[in-house]
Amino acid sequence: MSERSIGSNGRRGFLRVVVAGVSAAVVAGCDKLAATSWFAGALRGGETLTRATQRLVVGDQALAQEFTEADITGPFRSNGTSHPRSAAYDALAANGFADWRLQVDGRVARPAHFSLDELRMMPSRTQITRHDCVEGWSAIAKWTGVPLHEILARVQPEPSARYVVFHCADPMQPNGTQPYYESIDMIDAHHPQTILAYELNDAALPIGNGAPIRVRIERQLGYKMAKYIMRIELVDSYSGIRGGNGGYWEDRGYAWYAGI
């Protein structure tokens, strides 16, 4: 709509001014309200209610929908980091991650590390699932990997372990700081579709999608599914880690529970 057309149509112009005026007042009020700590806290309370309700209604073991080969339409989109800006990562990638080791520690009885070959030797699961991005797009792809519960069975979590934290190789700041991280609870950690994927669409997981492994958490949004995982840490609380909100995007205001 050009300036001229607004001016040439008085009634429409008036209507637009009224709508814009009312709307701007609502927006300004909401912005002010959201800046108060009590209201911001109330808004966050909605997340707790949503998580509790969805967990209750859906159940801990219910599987996300799985699709068929015919639903896979092409190369899977690379979003967020497409190549970690890290010399250490490049060195690992240079020889096909033969020197990469997945460190698993924290509140476990038997801390351990695993090579990519060792992970490939473990029981695997293949699933064709839909990846839902928080932005609103989605994409279907086939993932193969080792179920996270297989790893947990080997390291034996202590009873105090409540969250699984994924520490990643990709720095999120241009100066090489703020590596990506994420966390999930033990319900999602033991879910049958939660896998450490090393294959995407029948080929080795590409660097653009998180090589050597990324985690799949099929009942949550894409930002929970950390790529370039270097270390898995079991903790009783994530409040002491980095920003204290349980993930890179969570530290920037996004919800820790991303089932919606």
Added chain:
Amino acid sequence: MALYYRHRLPVRIMHWINVVAFVVMLMSGLMIFNAHPTLNWGKQSYGDAPEVLSVEAYRDREGGLHGSTTIFGRSFDTTGLFGVAPNAQGIAATYAFPHWLTIPSNYSLAVARRWHFFFMWVFIVNGLAYVAWSIATRHVSRDLAPTRTDLGSIWQSIKDHARFRHPRGEAAKRYNVLQKLTYLSVIFVWLPLVILMGFAMSPSLNALLPGWVDLFGGRQSARTLHFAAALVLVAFTALHVFLVITTGLWNNMRSMLSGRYRFRAEPLDE
């Protein structure tokens, strides 16, 4: 002239809660749309089906910014409103919906989601309370369900509305047939659809019953239907507010605030 008790207190309270919740849902939803201003049909974004709608910003050869909205392959220049619009400082910003239509006003998907998913609860609980109350007190069967006479007078009611001839006297005490059908469709079709299609976008609720989302064409179709149903509700609201204003703003407002509506016993000007 007489005052007639038209709206009972629970209806009035739930109406205004709904106004607040709907406005927040709509405006925070528009901000969420800004994060991915494209609507697709199908199970995913990368299928074969063409785009239903997209809002884009592009630069012309002279470097000027333009906003463009494409619906079913037809593009419209929407500079100033959709795609490119001045921000609060008057500088051109390349978002699908302008700052004065979104909550929050400055781009933030994270904050918009917090608003949307908090007021979602207000919206749903209030809506369920309304439906339960309306059925229990026979508000639906007595006031909203069209009678046989109503259904026979649809054409007459359309003609009356087109001429801005609104019921007076005894007839103004009850809803006319177009009003009844419109309210019923909003309460039992469009509001449930917008909520259900919201649920269909949740990766967690997707696991509730594998494949249920495909009944609506798939996840991206559900997102499109969510948006379309919201547009229908906006159109309803615009018409509703227009009729509230043109059929006696203060009288209508009083009836939804205090419950009391003044009606004329006999038509005066005929």
